[in-house]
Amino acid sequence: MADEEPVDQKKYLEESCKPKCVKPLLEYEACVKRIQGDDHKHCTGQYFDYWFCVDKCVAPKLFPKLK
């Protein structure tokens, strides 16, 4: 019943939560486009916003999946 190659539950849930967090993801990608070529800028803010959204979505679902 256990797979030979167990699939990590967290990665799987993060993928499935992506559609819920489309808005911050688009903001991040827009930022990436904006700063192309500029060495002094970075997109940490948008990156954090996206992952904060994904984490909030994943957290309640994760533990029921873990043994």
Add this chain to the structure above:
Amino acid sequence: MAGGGVIRQLLQRKLHSHSIVPSVSSFFNSKKGHEEAGSFGEKSLRALALVGVGLSGLLGTAVVSASDEAEHGLASPTYPWPHSGILSSYDHASIRRGHQVYTQVCASCHSMSLISYRDLVGVAYTEEEAKAMAAEIEVVDGPNDEGEMFTRPGKLSDRFPQPYPNESAARFANGGAYPPDLSLITKARHNGQNYVFALLTGYREPPAGISIREGLHYNPYFPGGAIAMPKMLNDGAVEYEDGTPATEAQVSSHLLISLKRLKVIIILSLASSTSLFMMYIHPYKKKHHYS
């Protein structure tokens, strides 16, 4: 920015009006009004300098707050730990597996020097199992009757072995970074259990525009973003003795449960031993005064 310009203009106007007065008054009071006339110009200059300092401070804080979020690290989410409820307890199987994770993955760099083998009895292992585990390590003891130190197999009362003899050796072996002792780590970090879990499972590609130097790794949850520890927990990296499938998330959750539970043991034993000590060994009594 616009506000600064307005302030500058106001001050310049004031300076202009004052610059006429000092020159006129200095002409009349060339002998005794010297200091007064000079102070007008000085005061305005000082005010301008103060405004300049204030402005640069304001602008400076604007820049600092942009990098502030990386300095604090991404906030970790609140996970629904199975032992979170008032009436919930710890799962012994998880604590056992967590300890296995620690010994297989973490113990080569992180000490857990406040925990003894006897703390595992009844929590994760039976007494025989814990005794057998303790006997696998060599402990320096002594001096014996001849005054020499000797090594012997470990006992239940011995603490967990340390990977390095001291902090300098630990730093030297890890590029200058000190792998912290894990005995109380969930208490020693803000939002400890959630933070450590998020950290261990949160190694990701850095955002656009951020590059991490050679030797460090990007982790958004770590304050500053650049952590010396590489990603240690990978799917299938840990083999549990009972054959439970070990994905990264599972391994991390077991590790965190055991870290939290063992921390509770230390704190309780510290508290009880302190109070027992105060009651029986070092009681506070009013000294009898005999006349």
